[in-house]
Amino acid sequence: MRLTCSFRMPLRFARHSAGGMALTIVAIGCGVALVCAIDLANRAVLRAFVEIVDTMAGRAALEVAAGEGGLFPEDVAARVGSVPGVELALPVVKAMAFTLDGSGESLTVHGVDLTDKAAEGVYGATLELDDPLVLLSHADSVVLSRAFAASRSLAPNDRIDLMTPAGRRSFTIRGLLEPAGVARAYGGNVALMDLYGAEALFTRAGFINGVDVVVKRDAEVTRVAEAIARVLPEGLRVETPVQRQADLHRVMQSLRVALDAMGLFGLVAAFLIAFNRLSTVFEARSWQLGVLRAVGVRRRVVWRELLKESAVLGTAGVVLGIPLGIGLGRLLLPVIATTATLAYNLVAPRAELAVHPSSLALATALGLGSPVLAAALPAWRASRVALAATIRSRGVEQPGGSKASMWLVRAATAVAIGMAMAAQSSTRSATAGLLATGLIAVGTALAARPPLQLIGCVLPAVFRRLAGPSGQLAAANLVHNLRRTALTVGTVGVGLGCVVWFWTMADSFQSSLVTTLTAALRADLVVTSTHVASGYVEAPMSEDLLARLARVPGVRTLVASRVIDWPHSGRSIAIEAIDPTYFTHPELGQWPLFGERIADVWERVARGEAVVVSANFALNFKARVGDPIVLHTPTGPLQLSIGGITAAFESPSGTIQMSREVYSARWRDRQVNRVGLKTAPGETASAVREAIAHDLGRTYDLRILSPGELIEYYATQVRRAFAPLHVLAATVMMVTLLGMADTLVAGILERTRELGMVRALGVRRGYLARMVLLEALLLGGSGFALALTAGLALAVLWVKGTLPYLLGWVLALHIPYRELPMLAAITVTVSLAAAVLPACRAARLQPEVAIRQE
Numbered sequence: 001m002r003l004t005c006s007f008r009m010p011l012r013f014a015r016h017s018a019g020g021m022a023l024t025i026v027a028i029g030c031g032v033a034l035v036c037a038i039d040l041a042n043r044a045v046l047r048a049f050v051e052i053v054d055t056m057a058g059r060a061a062l063e064v065a066a067g068e069g070g071l072f073p074e075d076v077a078a079r080v081g082s083v084p085g086v087e088l089a090l091p092v093v094k095a096m097a098f099t100l101d102g103s104g105e106s107l108t109v110h111g112v113d114l115t116d117k118a119a120e121g122v123y124g125a126t127l128e129l130d131d132p133l134v135l136l137s138h139a140d141s142v143v144l145s146r147a148f149a150a151s152r153s154l155a156p157n158d159r160i161d162l163m164t165p166a167g168r169r170s171f172t173i174r175g176l177l178e179p180a181g182v183a184r185a186y187g188g189n190v191a192l193m194d195l196y197g198a199e200a201l202f203t204r205a206g207f208i209n210g211v212d213v214v215v216k217r218d219a220e221v222t223r224v225a226e227a228i229a230r231v232l233p234e235g236l237r238v239e240t241p242v243q244r245q246a247d248l249h250r251v252m253q254s255l256r257v258a259l260d261a262m263g264l265f266g267l268v269a270a271f272l273i274a275f276n277r278l279s280t281v282f283e284a285r286s287w288q289l290g291v292l293r294a295v296g297v298r299r300r301v302v303w304r305e306l307l308k309e310s311a312v313l314g315t316a317g318v319v320l321g322i323p324l325g326i327g328l329g330r331l332l333l334p335v336i337a338t339t340a341t342l343a344y345n346l347v348a349p350r351a352e353l354a355v356h357p358s359s360l361a362l363a364t365a366l367g368l369g370s371p372v373l374a375a376a377l378p379a380w381r382a383s384r385v386a387l388a389a390t391i392r393s394r395g396v397e398q399p400g401g402s403k404a405s406m407w408l409v410r411a412a413t414a415v416a417i418g419m420a421m422a423a424q425s426s427t428r429s430a431t432a433g434l435l436a437t438g439l440i441a442v443g444t445a446l447a448a449r450p451p452l453q454l455i456g457c458v459l460p461a462v463f464r465r466l467a468g469p470s471g472q473l474a475a476a477n478l479v480h481n482l483r484r485t486a487l488t489v490g491t492v493g494v495g496l497g498c499v500v501w502f503w504t505m506a507d508s509f510q511s512s513l514v515t516t517l518t519a520a521l522r523a524d525l526v527v528t529s530t531h532v533a534s535g536y537v538e539a540p541m542s543e544d545l546l547a548r549l550a551r552v553p554g555v556r557t558l559v560a561s562r563v564i565d566w567p568h569s570g571r572s573i574a575i576e577a578i579d580p581t582y583f584t585h586p587e588l589g590q591w592p593l594f595g596e597r598i599a600d601v602w603e604r605v606a607r608g609e610a611v612v613v614s615a616n617f618a619l620n621f622k623a624r625v626g627d628p629i630v631l632h633t634p635t636g637p638l639q640l641s642i643g644g645i646t647a648a649f650e651s652p653s654g655t656i657q658m659s660r661e662v663y664s665a666r667w668r669d670r671q672v673n674r675v676g677l678k679t680a681p682g683e684t685a686s687a688v689r690e691a692i693a694h695d696l697g698r699t700y701d702l703r704i705l706s707p708g709e710l711i712e713y714y715a716t717q718v719r720r721a722f723a724p725l726h727v728l729a730a731t732v733m734m735v736t737l738l739g740m741a742d743t744l745v746a747g748i749l750e751r752t753r754e755l756g757m758v759r760a761l762g763v764r765r766g767y768l769a770r771m772v773l774l775e776a777l778l779l780g781g782s783g784f785a786l787a788l789t790a791g792l793a794l795a796v797l798w799v800k801g802t803l804p805y806l807l808g809w810v811l812a813l814h815i816p817y818r819e820l821p822m823l824a825a826i827t828v829t830v831s832l833a834a835a836v837l838p839a840c841r842a843a844r845l846q847p848e849v850a851i852r853q854e
Contacts, residue, residue: 023742024277025316028371030735031270032321034728036363037328038263040353041336042256044329046249048351058352059262060090060212061221064228064238066634069564071207071668072236080211083227085219090116091195095202097162098531098539100701101152106531107162107191110182111208135174139197143170147179147188156275163233163531164201165542165671167699185351190703202730207668213238216837234636237567254430254807255340259724261434266732267366268441268541269491270317272738275374276487278310282375282382300668301318302383310375311368319369325363328354328731335723342721343652343807345535345565345574350543406446413443424801428619437794444497444790445490452479452486452782459778473771480779485779488743492783493790499729500791501798503816503823506722508799509649510715511814516647517714521707522589523559523676527692528710530703536717537563537650540671541700543664549675552691554683557581559588560672562660565649568631569621574650580606588676589707590697591657596625597644608662610643615810617654618645629656633666652808733830734741740779741834773835780831784824 026645064080066072066368074091080087093111097366098104114136135141142162144154156171182190199205215224221240228238330353337351418438423429456479478485527549528538546560561578582588583606591612593601604610613623623629623642631638640658648655679688689704696702705713792815799813 004016009451019314021277021281023738023745024274024371024551025313025320027270027735027738027742028275028367029312029320029324030319030731031267031370031739032318032363032367033325033328033368034263034266034358034731035260036322036325037332038256038259038336038728039362040326040329040356041332042252042259043356043359044333044351045337045340045355046252046256047354049340049346050249060241061215062213062225062228062238062850064089064211064213064232064236065209066236066667067564067566069209069562069566069667069669071203071209071669072233072634074206074208076233076236077208077211079231080213080228083224083231085216085224085227086213088212088214090212090214091208092210092212093193093195093198093202094210095165095198096539097164097191098701100161100163100168104531105189106533107148107189109191109193109198109202111193111195111202113195114192115194122390128268136194138172138174138196139180139200140169140171141194141197143175143177144191145177145179145188145190148190149173149176151188152678161622163529163539163701165540166544167202167542167778168701169201176261181630204668204670221562235632235634237632244286252290252340253623255336255343257430257434258803258806259336259728262436262498262725262728263501264438265441265494266728266735268369268438269498269732269735269739271370271374272445272491272494273735273742274310274313274371276484276491276739277377277742278306278313278371278375279378279381279487280484282306282378288470292835299383303379306379306382307372307375310371310379313375314368314371317371318364321367322360322363326353326355328727332724332727335727339724342535342717345537345651351678396568406449410443410446410450413439413446417443421797421801424805428805430802430806433797433805436797437802440790440794440797441494441497444493444786445487447789448490448493448782448786449482449486451786452482456482469767475774475778477760477771478532478775484743486739488779489782489786491739492780492827493786495732495739496784496787496823497790497794498732499823500787500820501794502722502725502729503819504791504795504814505798505803506719506725507816507819508795508814509722509809509812510718512647512811513718514715515712515812516592516649517707517711517734520589520591521676521710523707524679525677525689526705526707526710527675527677528673528703528705530701538673538703540673543672544669545696545700546672546675548696549677549692552688552695554680554688554691555677556584556683557588557678559676560660561674561676562597562663562669562671563673564667564669565651566631568653568656571620571653572651573617573653574648574655575663576648576650576657578657579660580608582676588678591646591648593644593646598626601643604641605643605657608640608659610641612646613642614648614650614655616646616652616804616808617627618642619804619810619825620654620808631656634668635666638662638666641789647810647812649809654808703823733826736783737830737834740776740783740831741837743779745837769840773832776831776835777828780827784827788820 053508064076077089077091080086090112093109095109095111097107097109099107114132130600135143142160144160149155152160154173156173156175159170160173161168161170163169177190177192179188182192193201195208196205199207203209213224213228215221225238232238333351333353340346352658417436417439420432420439424432424436460480461474462473462475464475525543529541531539533539540562543560546558548557549555559579561582563574563576565572566575567573583602591604593612594615598604598610601610601612605612611629613629617623625642625644626644628639629642631640646657648657660672677688679685685706692704693703699706795815796813799811804810
């Protein structure tokens with residue numbers, strides 16, 4: 001028989017068992033969809049960020065900058081322009097303004113010298129201006145993209161109100177940008193201003209925050225960059241759009257790996273379901289396989305034909321999963337974009353999902369490979385049994401591997417988990433943590449059977465006393481088919497363990513944040529802008545606001561802070577600069593310090609002699625208390641000492657807290673993000689809030705919150721950042737439900753004749769349905785117990801090791817005690833939902849038909 005290339009026999013068997021395999025196909029399809037959706041959404045978000053970098057750069061091959069908030073004199077552009085190989089050096093002010101029409105949309109403002117005609121060619125922008133001289137002679141002039149203006153029915157010479165760091169300002173639209181070049185960035189939410197008008201509003205006269213450099217065609221970009229670096233003042237740096245793209249790739253890669261690792265748990269659950277179902281199917285056909293062996297078909301041919309059947313199963317799962325994955329990807333896209341924006345303090349892009357061949361290839365390979373791999377061992381068992389034994393084993397569970405060999409496998413898995421965790425601890429490698437994550441999933445599946453064997457002898461008797469004969473029959477059936485039961489419990493353990501893991505990580509982040517901020521924020525009120533510049537950080541406001549706040553009746557003490565992203569040792573960290581008063585007056589709040597600290601730490605920070613760093617900064621840069629730290633500021637290097645270590649969450653790479661007096665002098669930055677205030681004795685916070693809102697609320701578009709309200713706002717942002725985990729958890733839960741339903745259906749099909757005999761003896765339909773429901777509850781309860789152990793083990797692994805090394809966050813472990821009872825209730829609900837159809841099938845069995853069933 002030449003069966004090597006033929007799929008005739010597998011297709012025939014697949015058609016015959018299509019109904020019984022439907023749930024397995026759907027489970028594989030869900031796993032494929034999860035992998036496909038995550039990969040497509042991640043690619044789309046990264047592509048959107050990269051397109052912004054390319055579009056905003058235009059023809060500029062290099063950019064000179066100090067970093068966020070860092071200002072430097074305009075004459076730096078002239079110095080850069082004199083470097084050999086530089087064609088143009090354009091001074092720019094890049095900032096952000098916000099609409100006041102209720103939408104709160106952000107506008108990226110590009111301040112350039114509009115008298116320089118070369119600027120138009122650099123940024124690929126085509127300006128439509130009625131009178132260029134009018135634009136240049138009025139400081140309130142602005143040029144909007146045609147798309148943005150059309151969305152608001154605006155035309156040249158119309159007025160538009162925008163919120164700037166200096167407060168509410170009214171602008172006149174002097175022209176429109178055609179949808180090309182820089183006008184395409186951020187979905188067209190771009191505005192051009194003349195350089196001097198932008199300086200007045202966003203920096204200060206004579207100071208810029210960037211120089212865009214166009215390199216001559218015959219010059220080598222790398223050499224020109226090196227030459228520019230040699231003439232720059234200390235604290236300024238030169239970089240290429242390619243470098244910024246590489247930074248984005250590195251940032252997104254960490255998030256992508258984390259989401260991929262979590263998403264693969266859905267495919268692992270589908271693998272276990274396929275393994276369980278194929279084992280049952282191959283056992284049910286053991287007599288057919290025996291006939292094939294008897295007529296001369298070799299063992300390897302039988303094994304190969306069974307693998308082909310699993311490939312057909314995988315193909316059906318892929319056909320279902322790919323379209324489902326594309327749809328799920330569209331659902332996940334805005335969620336993952338929000339997660340990246342919040343986690344890495346970026347400006348949210350407008351991403352569009354595009355079907356990428358490599359994403360489809362990855363999902364297809366995993367979708368085909370999982371069932372084939374799942375079928376390898378059951379097919380090998382089915383093909384290796386002796387001919388006579390095979391024919392006699394009709395309907396009987398085939399013996400698995402020896403107990404000794406299975407215990408060796410379990411021991412080897414436990415040792416491998418320990419080695420991977422030790423490697424992660426010693427090498428600080430997230431890869432080792434990801435390996436340990438996969439091994440824990442394998443270990444969870446392997447750990448299901450021993451506890452069931454231990455309690456199997458007493459389980460039927462216990463459930464007879466608890467639930468009567470139906471309970472005894474349910475428990476006896478599960479114990480009788482121990483391997484299938486263990487695989488289902490393992491599937492539930494992996495699926496629900498994944499949910500416990502996700503919830504524990506999210507709760508650990510939120511609880512760590514709330515605990516830290518509760519200690520750090522003790523002001524009566526906190527004043528911020530209602531707008532968000534990037535991530536979750538509020539838009540900056542001019543420090544002129546402080547003097548006006550101080551004049552509001554009832555305000556006693558003000559403390560302002562500024563938060564920026566800043567490059568340090570090849571990574572982007574956060575600098576949080578706080579007024580010195582905060583550090584010397586604990587009644588305003590105090591960041592908790594961990595471990596050792598220098599003497600008089602807060603007084604030295606207030607004087608500008610020391611800084612406090614976050615725990616993840618100490619981890620990422622191997623910093624210790626007392627070590628010197630050098631910050632390259634726009635005015636030159638600044639050396640300070642590390643006074644202590646705290647918990648802070650402004651950046652995954654780390655946070656430095658310092659005196660705002662030092663920061664303002666060295667960065668030339670006169671803006672603030674938050675202002676905390678204490679009320680005067682006898683004044684209520686609500687009265688002061690109303691006074692601030694009345695006097696300044698409209699001018700600066702302020703948000704005035706209590707510390708508790710601000711903390712809740714940040715906790716909400718954490719929940720938004722972890723939103724993808726809820727989608728992943730729901731999908732994994734769906735796969736788990738399918739696995740349980742598949743096991744129950746298989747049990748009903750296998751016991752059709754026995755159930756018919758029970759019905760013939762007079763047992764009512766309700767008892768059979770009750771038996772199936774009790775089986776589902778037993779499976780769900782056992783799986784939940786296993787899931788708690790596995791999920792908490794994964795949570796400890798990730799919170800204490802993998803998460804800091806992969807994404808940079810250092811957290812305290814918080815177990816979600818309030819959510820676990822809810823998960824138990826969900827488990828019961830899912831178990832009963834999975835059992836509804838099998839229970840109905842069992843109840844509808846006609847005794848005379850069922851008894852004749854082979």
